[in-house]
Every structure is written in C-alpha cells, then in structure tokens.
Amino acid sequence: MLVLPAVAGLVFLVLPLAGLLIRAPWPTLLERLAEPQVLEALRLSLVCASVATAVCLLLGVPLAWLLARVDFPGRRLVRALVTVPLVLPPVVGGVALLLVLGRRGLVGQWLEATFGITLPFTTAGVIIAEAFVAMPFLVISVEGALRGADQRFEEAAATLGASRWTVFRRVTLPMIMPGVVAGAVLCWARALGEFGATITFAGNFPGTTRTMPLAVYLALETEPEAAIVLSLVLLAVSVIILASLRDRWVSSP
Amino acid sequence: MTLHARLVVTRPAFTLDIDLRVEPGEVVALLGPNGAGKTTALRALAGLTRMSGGQIGLRGRPLHTLPAESRPIGMVFQDYLLFPHLSALDNVAFGPRCQGVPKTEARRAAAALLERVGLAGRAAAKPRQLSGGQAQRVALARALAVRPELLLLDEPLAALDAHTRLEVRSQLRRHLNDFDGVTVLVTHDPLDAMVLADRLIVIENGAIVQQGTPGEVARRPRTDYVARLVGLNLYRGLADGTQVKVDELLFSTADSLDGPAFVAFAPAAVALYRSRPDGSPRNLWQATIDGIERHGDNVRVHLDGPIAAFADITPAAVADLDLTPGQRIWASVKATETHAYPA
Numbered sequence: 176m177l178v179l180p181a182v183a184g185l186v187f188l189v190l191p192l193a194g195l196l197i198r199a200p201w202p203t204l205l206e207r208l209a210e211p212q213v214l215e216a217l218r219l220s221l222v223c224a225s226v227a228t229a230v231c232l233l234l235g236v237p238l239a240w241l242l243a244r245v246d247f248p249g250r251r252l253v254r255a256l257v258t259v260p261l262v263l264p265p266v267v268g269g270v271a272l273l274l275v276l277g278r279r280g281l282v283g284q285w286l287e288a289t290f291g292i293t294l295p296f297t298t299a300g301v302i303i304a305e306a307f308v309a310m311p312f313l314v315i316s317v318e319g320a321l322r323g324a325d326q327r328f329e330e331a332a333a334t335l336g337a338s339r340w341t342v343f344r345r346v347t348l349p350m351i352m353p354g355v356v357a358g359a360v361l362c363w364a365r366a367l368g369e370f371g372a373t374i375t376f377a378g379n380f381p382g383t384t385r386t387m388p389l390a391v392y393l394a395l396e397t398e399p400e401a402a403i404v405l406s407l408v409l410l411a412v413s414v415i416i417l418a419s420l421r422d423r424w425v426s427s428p
Numbered sequence: 429m430t431l432h433a434r435l436v437v438t439r440p441a442f443t444l445d446i447d448l449r450v451e452p453g454e455v456v457a458l459l460g461p462n463g464a465g466k467t468t469a470l471r472a473l474a475g476l477t478r479m480s481g482g483q484i485g486l487r488g489r490p491l492h493t494l495p496a497e498s499r500p501i502g503m504v505f506q507d508y509l510l511f512p513h514l515s516a517l518d519n520v521a522f523g524p525r526c527q528g529v530p531k532t533e534a535r536r537a538a539a540a541l542l543e544r545v546g547l548a549g550r551a552a553a554k555p556r557q558l559s560g561g562q563a564q565r566v567a568l569a570r571a572l573a574v575r576p577e578l579l580l581l582d583e584p585l586a587a588l589d590a591h592t593r594l595e596v597r598s599q600l601r602r603h604l605n606d607f608d609g610v611t612v613l614v615t616h617d618p619l620d621a622m623v624l625a626d627r628l629i630v631i632e633n634g635a636i637v638q639q640g641t642p643g644e645v646a647r648r649p650r651t652d653y654v655a656r657l658v659g660l661n662l663y664r665g666l667a668d669g670t671q672v673k674v675d676e677l678l679f680s681t682a683d684s685l686d687g688p689a690f691v692a693f694a695p696a697a698v699a700l701y702r703s704r705p706d707g708s709p710r711n712l713w714q715a716t717i718d719g720i721e722r723h724g725d726n727v728r729v730h731l732d733g734p735i736a737a738f739a740d741i742t743p744a745a746v747a748d749l750d751l752t753p754g755q756r757i758w759a760s761v762k763a764t765e766t767h768a769y770p771a
Contacts, residue, residue, distance in 0.1 A: 330476050331509040333496040335523035335574055345522070349513040 192410065199407055200400045207404045215382055216390035217408065223298065223386060224366040227305035228313075231362050234306075235313040236355065240343065242314070243321035254318075261311040268307055269375025276303065276376075300377035301384050305366035312365050313358040320354020321347070357420060364416045368409065429487045429577055431610040435472045436481035437465070437634075444468050444634040445482075448612070450627075455604050455611040457625035459618065461653055465634040466614040470580050473612060475499050486578055486610070497526075499578070502571030506583040508563045510555035516542060516566045517551040523574035541569040545603070561592040568603060579604075581613035585620050597623055618657040622646065630654055648769050649692060660692045661737045664771055672768050677734050680710045681768040688771035695728060697765035698739035701758040702749055712760040717753050720746065731759055 200207065207213065241247075242254050260268055276283040276294045286292045294300045328350065332342045348355070370388040377384040379393065387405055394402040429452035437444040444465035450456045458466040471477035473484060475496035484491040491499055502523070510519050520538035525531065542551050545565040555563060564584065571579060584600060585593050601624055604611055615621050621628050622642040630638040630645065630653070638650040649655040655662035665674035667689035672679045679691050705712070715733035722728070727746045729739045739759060741749075751757070 325509075327505065328509050328511060330496070331503070331505055332511070332522070332526075333476070334474050334499075334501055334503040334580075335570065336497050336526040337522070338497055338526070341526055346511055349511075 195403060195406055195410060199403050203400075204404060204407075207401060208408070210401070212381065212390065213401065213405060216385055216387050216405070219298070219301075219382070219385065220367055220387040223301045223305055224363050224369075227302045227309060227366040228359055228363040230302065230306045231310045231313045231366075232355070232359060235310050235358075235362075236317055236348075239314045239317035239321060240347075243318045244326075257314050258311050260308050261315075265308055265369065265371025265373075266375050269304060269372035272300075272304060272307060272372065272376040276300075295376055296378040296380065296384060298377075298383050301373050301386060304372040304376040305369045308369050308372050309362040309365040313355075313362040316354055316358025316361060317351065320351035320358075323354075324350050360416055360420060364413060367412060429609060431484070431486050431578060431612070433473065433484040433491075434482035435469050435484070436479055437468050437472055437477060438480040442634060444472075446629075446631060446634070446636050448629070450610045450612060452610055453608050454627065455613065455625045456627045456629055457621035458612065458614045458629050458631055459621045459657070460616065460631035462616060464631045466616075466631050467582055469631070470503075470582050470612065470614045473578065474501055474503050474580055491578075500574075500576055501578045501580060502574050502576030503580040504564075504567045504571045504582065504584050507587050508555075508567035510558075510563055510566055510570070512555050514554075515551065516547065516553050516555070516558065516562075519555070519566055520569045520573045523570060527574065538569070538573055541573050542566070545569045545599070559592070560588050561596045564588065564596055565599070568600065572603075572607070577609045579607055579609055579611045581611070583615055584613060585617070586615070600624060647692075647767070648690070650690065650771075655692065660694055661698070663691045663735055665689055665691055667768055667770075670763075670768075675734055677711075677713055679766055679768070680763040681766040682764050683768045685768060685770055689768045690771050691766060691768050693761050693766045695738040695740040696726070697761050698731075698737060698741075699760050700729065700739055700741060700745070700749060700751070701760070704758055705760065710760075710763055711766060712758060715757055715759045717751055717755045717757055719753055720751060731757075733759075 238257065242250060242257070273280065273295060275281050276286070278284070278287060278293055278295065283294060286294070294303060324347065328346055329342050332346045337345065368388055369386070370392070373384065373386060374389055379385050379389050385393070387409055391402050391405045391409070394405060431448060431450040433448040435444060435446050435448065442465070446465075446469060448456070448469075458469055460466045468477055472479050475491075475494065479492060482492070486500065510516075511522065514522065517535060517538050520541055521531075521534040524534035524537055529537070539548070539551060542548055545568060547562060547565055547569070550558060550562060555566070558566060564587070568584075585597055588596055597620060604624060613624060615624075625642065628639060628642055628645045629636055630651070632651060632653055638645060638654055645654060646658045649658055649660055649662050652662060663674040663679075665672040665679070665688075667685045667687060669686070670681055670684045672681055672689050672691045674691060681691060713734050715731035715737070718730040718732040720727060720729050723740060726740045727743055729741060729746075729751065731737045731739055737759065749757075
C-alpha cells in the first residue's frame with residue numbers, strides 16, 4: 176500500500192531532473208557555457224552568493240551565539256523572527272526590502288541623503304536580497320551547533336583567564352566549526368538560487384543584477400537551450416553541495 | 429596566601445553553607461557522597477557557580493567579586509575538558525596566552541610544564557590521542573601554567589582505571605607537594621583523599637560534618653558516611669567512665685570519658701559464635717545474620733539485632749560456623765579494640 180505512492184513520489188521528484196539531463200544540448204554545451212552572457216551571469220551569481228554568505232557569517236554567527244548562549248527576555252520571539260525569511264515568500268521579502276531600503280524607504284531615504292548610497296537595482300542590492308533570504312539557514316545551523324557543544328569547555332577556558340571574546344574565538348568557534356561550515360554551505364546554496372527577492376529588490380540588469388536564476392528565467396522565453404544549460408550548471412552546483420554535506424556533516428546512520 | 433571563604437549556594441531543596449580556611453601549601457580535600465555539594469563548592473570558588481551569599485578571600489583580597497576569568501585560579505576538571513582542537517602543548521599554553529604572554533614564550537613555558545609532568549614527547553598530540561593518565565597530566569599542567577594561587581581539582585582521578593589511578597595518584601601527590609599555593613580538591617574516594625590531602629573536610633547535605641587530618645578522620649569517624657568510608661562500625665551512646673551505653677547494649681571500652689560519645693570498632697575485631705561463649709566475655713550480643721558477602725580476602729557478615737554491625741571473618745570461619753542468612757548468632761568485640769571518643 177505504501178510502496179506505490181512512494182515510487183510515484185520518487186518519480187515525481189527525479190523525473191524533472193532527468194528531463195533536464197535528457198534535453199540538454201550536450202554537443203554544444205561547452206560552447207554555450209562560454210557565451211559571455213552566461214559567464215557574466217555565472218560570475219555575478221558566484222560573487223553575490225559568496226559575499227552574501229560572508230555577510231551572513233559576519234552577522235549570523237553572533238546572532239546565533241546570542242540566541243544560544245545569552246538568556247534575555249523575548250528570546251523565543253527573536254528566534255521566531257529570525258526564521259521568518261525562511262517561510263516568507265521571497266517576493267514578499269523583496270517588497271519589504273524595497274519599502275525599507277528603497278529610495279523612498281524608511282532607511283533608504285536616509286542612506287541616500289546622508290551617504291548618497293542607493294541600494295535597489297544595484298549589485299549591492301542583490302547581495303542584500305540574497306543575505307536576507309539565506310541568513311536563517313546559517314543562524315539555525317550555527318545555533319544548533321552551539322546548543323550541541325559542551326559549554327563546560329567554555330567554563331574551562333574561563334578558569335584559564337580567557338575573556339568572553341577569547342573563549343568564543345579560540346574555543347567555541349573551533350568546536351562548532353562543522354556546524355558553521357554546514358550552515359555557510361546551505362546559506363550559499365540558497366543565495367545562489369535566489370530569484371524572487373532579487374528580481375523584486377534588485378531588478379534584472381545584465382552585468383549588475385542578472386544572476387543565474389534570473390538569466391534562466393529570461394532565457395526560457397528567448398533561447399530555451401541556454402536556459403537548460405544554465406539550469407544544468409545550477410543543478411550541478413546543488414548536487415556537489417549535497418554530496419559534500421552528506422559526506423562530511425550530515426552523516427545519516 | 430591563605431584562603432578564607434564562606435560559601436553559600438541556595439538552590440531549591442538544597443543549601444550549601446560551608447566555611448573554609450586553607451593555608452598556603454596545604455592540600456584540603458572536600459570529601460562527601462554524591463550530591464553533598466562538594467563540586468558546587470569548588471565551582472563557587474572558581475566563579476563558575478553564583479554564590480547566594482558569603483565571601484571568598486585569598487591573601488586578604490576578595491575573590492567573590494571577580495568573574496572566573498579574573499580569578500588567580502587553576503582548575504582541573506573531572507573529565508579534564510582539554511580543548512579537542514588544540515594539541516597538548518597548545519592546551520597548556522592557552523592560559524598564559526590569555527594572560528598576554530607572547531606566543532613563543534607561552535609555548536616554551538608550556539613545553540617545560542609538559543616535561544615536568546613527564547609528557548615532553550606528547551606535546552604535539554591531540555587530546556583524543558592521549559591515554560586517560562596522560563590527559564590527566566596535561567590537564568594538571570594546563571591548570572598550573574597560569575601560575576595560580578588557588579588550585580582546584582574536581583575528582584581528579586575519578587575517570588581513570590584502577591591501575592593508572594595508582595600511578596597518577598602518587599605523581600599528583602608529588603606535584604601538589606611542589607605547589608606552594610592553596611589546593612582544594614574534591615573527591616568521593618576516601619583513598620584519594622587520604623593520599624592526596626593534608627586535611628579532609630567531610631561534607632554531607634551541604635554542610636561540614638567533620639574535618640581533620642586523614643589519620644584523625646580515619647580513627648574517629650563522626651558520621652555513618654565517614655564510618656563506612658573508613659570501614660568502621662560506629663555507634664552513638666552515652667559514656668560513663670569506661671562504659672558506653674548504646675541503646676540497651678553496654679560497651680566496655682579502652683577509653684574513659686563521660687557524656688555523649690561515639691563508639692567505634694573495626695569489623696575484623698568482631699568475633700562470632702554459634703552458641704553463647706563460656707566465661708561471658710564483655711561486649712557480647714545476640715544478632716541475626718542479614719547477609720554474607722566477599723570482602724577482599726575475607727568475608728563480611730552483616731549483622732542485625734540490637735545494633736547493626738559488620739563482622740569480617742575468614743572464609744574458613746564461615747565454613748566452621750556454617751553461617752547462613754537469617755541465622756541467630758552471638759557476636760562480641762574486645763574492650764581493647766573498642767574506641768570511645770566524645771560526640
């Protein structure tokens with residue numbers, strides 16, 4: 176009774192990927208990959224996803240530490256808020272970012288007036304949109320690692336004269352590194368595939384904000400084979416990430 | 429460098445309240461059953477557990493107002509808590525580095541300490557590659573590396589197997605002798621306490637019930653817990669000269685005193701008879717055998733009756749007497765082997 180729907184589910188999940196492989200224009204693959212627009216989108220995607228991941232690490236790791244180690248009123252609420260971008264439709268995230276950081280947004284207005292900085296429809300905007308959507312993956316992963324880490328090592332470090340910052344840098348961080356790396360990889364993958372928030376907040380300008388997913392969507396109308404090639408690249412990246420995560424950090428019994 | 433402390437930690441259904449005074453160079457062992465509060469006391473000294481009251485003074489300076497990282501302490505944890513990602517050398521160098529010692533100098537000092545504990549060859553090893561005894565020595569070196577004024581050891585030998593324990597215990601004793609600061613260690617093992625400490629403080633239910641040199645404590649236990657630890661039968665009674673009345677039994681003892689008193693004798697001093705012995709020796713009572721178990725080379729007989737007691741006899745005697753649980757039997761102990769002291 177259970178096997179049939181299980182097989183159907185598996186086919187449902189795998190068939191589209193198989194279709195992608197079957198319809199791929201293998202003979203002209205390398206040629207198409209070398210096209211300037213493709214390379215440009217790929218480069219932009221990699222740079223934006225990497226910078227967004229760096230931003231997430233810089234802000235998300237301390238946030239995870241705060242959630243896991245500091246007992247403050249409203250901690251549960253903060254944790255819930257952190258996970259909102261996880262369930263929020265990315266387009267809504269993009270709209271929200273526009274409302275706050277857009278030229279006439281709450282913060283955006285002030286940014287432009289004070290520093291002359293405009294974020295929407297720039298590469299920086301892509302990075303912000305990706306970081307907004309991807310950060311919860313990092314925070315959740317790092318917080319889990321922190322909760323799993325034996326806090327008595329931190330106590331031992333304190334008895335040796337280590338300040339809070341030294342304890343974090345020299346004891347806590349090295350011990351939770353697998354969790355941080357896993358979180359960063361998930362975060363990076365999510366940022367790489369970001370579409371909704373990016374197109375809403377940063378638009379779709381070749382060279383500055385047109386990342387791979389945007390290029391795929393655009394190419395589908397004009398040049399379906401290019402879309403397939405770009406999709407294959409994203410698929411390959413996903414598979415590599417999944418494989419690396421499985422081997423090193425998500426070792427299931 | 430005297431340590432003078434009153435430690436008060438209040439928890440739901442538990443209160444620790446003890447006074448400590450430890451001289452420089454002295455090793456004091458907090459001894460007590462599980463849950464007595466000895467580790468809590470140690471953590472309070474270290475600043476890892478918040479005190480509800482009291483104060484800690486070391487060399488006349490208050491310690492309780494400082495966070496753990498600012499206290500001049502070194503601590504050895506029960507399972508050592510060596511940082512798994514650092515080599516033995518870097519574990520030992522960790523404390524000096526935190527105190528601002530330059531890296532090369534810290535590592536040189538750490539290497540010297542590792543050599544002192546006999547681990548010069550294991551400097552590059554990660555904690556998971558060390559044996560239990562080696563990890564214990566690295567933990568000691570790490571604690572000593574910060575040049576503490578107060579050395580705290582939490583069950584330092586508990587995680588070791590019997591053979592390693594013997595060896596590490598005597599080494600630890602030597603290192604503690606060389607240490608000129610105040611040492612407080614926590615253990616539930618009487619042997620560790622007797623070998624390592626100059627003075628024992630017995631804690632039960634968050635309070636000090638007895639303290640003294642290992643010899644004093646071993647000879648004159650004051651609670652059932654201590655009596656069990658040192659392997660004596662212990663009773664509380666009322667003394668009148670060389671006689672102590674324990675319930676309905678009248679004990680004749682070697683010591684003479686008056687008023688509330690303890691009576692203690694070794695299980696090996698108890699003699700057992702199938703029928704009432706002739707000549708009616710003193711300190712004789714009729715008991716029921718509650719249980720029989722091996723105890724080292726001898727057999728320990730649990731006696732119930734007017735007083736509960738242990739008697740240690742040889743396996744041959746068990747066979748001769750044909751002892752079985754539930755059996756009625758006569759027990760006696762010589763007055764010369766019975767010690768009485770004020771309660």
